Amino acid sequence: MQLFCESINGSCIRSSWSNSIRISMYIFMVCIILATVAGNLTVIISISHFKQLHTPTNFLILSMATVDFLLGFFIMPCSMVRSVEHCWYFGEFFCKIHTSMDIMLSTASIFHLSFISIDRYYAVCDPLRYKSKINTFVIVVMVCISWMVPAAFAFGMIFLDLNLRGAEKIYNHVHCAGGCFLIFSETSGIVASIVSFYIPGFVMLCIYRKIYSVARKQARSINAISRKKMEFEMKHDISFCRERKAAKTLGIIMGAFLICWTPFFFSTVINPFMNYVIPPIIIDALVWFGYLNSTLNPIVYAFFYMWFRRALKIILFGKVFQQDSSRTHLFAD
Structure with missing residues (x-):
């Protein structure tokens, strides 16, 4: 049995x-990290450059890709060492920083997705008022909320030890020197999962x-008048199809x-009660x-978005x- 530090009592195993x-x-996790960093960096460069x-939608995607990039670049490497070695080599203070940023970035992802869904709602369900409803100021507000609220929630909870209130006994039991554990009490686990x-x-x-319901109705209407289209209507239908494809992709x-994160948040809720x-x-x-x-x-972007594949080729060939x-x-306007 190897300890984190032989000279320290209560050292982690x-x-x-x-x-x-x-x-x-290590090889498996490094591959995930490299794919995460490279893929999201490509999205960031593409949207920023072209x-x-x-x-509006792409600026939200740009912000979300930045969240995923930071998760892959800063959080996942340290988590990799902890997962493989079962020990934390970076100090107790950085453990709190790492845990806070982990929660913050994970929460920020779903906040971005929430605002992207609102953006798609207006683009597909109310296209005539889309540009007036979703303007630059609205996007800036969405991005600020997606970053600031998760940051305040995550850092406040970890540095004030709100997640441990009611779970002090179990924390004292499992805590050891060289460890970095995230433990939720019954109340904090429910609150964190509901909010995040x-x-x-x-x-x-x-x-x-x-x-989905509105898009199906509009698709039926387009099919019904497909033989009576004018040039203007053709352009409108192309625009609508593009918006509908974007909504489907997102x-x-x-x-x-939801598939990736549901198991973790479900276990976060039930584990304290069990x-x-x-x-x-x-x-x-x-x-x-x-x-x-x-x-x-980024893999979804590459599969569904022609603009991403073309941008990727331009970037790779310099x-x-x-x-x-x-x-x-x-892509054609």
Whole structure:
């Protein structure tokens, strides 16, 4: 049995896995981290560089890609070492910083998705008033809320130890030198899950259900008059199809988020009521399953968005450094 530090009483026990298992875990997690960082960095460069992509929805996607990039670049590497070694080598204060940022960025993702669903609602269900409802000021407000509220919630909860109120006994029992554990009491687990996941998730599902219903009705109407179109109507229908495809794509992104994070938030709620019977290794695996969502988002863009694939080619071949490359047309207006 190896301890984190032999000279310290109450030191954490390091993992007893063989070197082959550790190396395999490191390789697997490094691949996830690299895919997360590279994929989201490509989204950030694409939307920032190409002027054609400077739209309200894309600015929200840009902000969300920044969240996923930071999660992959700053949070996941430290989590990787903790997951494989079962020890925390970066100090108690940085443990609080890491945990706070982890909660903040995870919560910020679903806040972004909530606002993206609102954006898609107006684009598909009320297109005539879309530009007046979703303008630059509204987008800035959405982005600020998506960052500031999760930051205040996460850092306040961790640094004020609000998550431990009512769970002091279990924390004192499992706490050890060289550990970095996130423990919720019954109350804090419910509050954190409701604020960070369940309420925003329920709102998104309701909005996308409405979008899907309206899109189907509009599709039937378009099919009914498809043989009597004027040139203006053709342009309107192309625009509508683009908006509907964007809504579908973002709906898939939202579904991926719910699938990836639901197991973790469900366990966060039930674990305190079951006297913390869920093994820490399972909780850790659920966290990484949630992290995987940040890896999947750029893959969804690459699969569904032609502009992303074209932008990726331009970036990979270095054409992004050419003069006036920012004015490149990635799709037909």
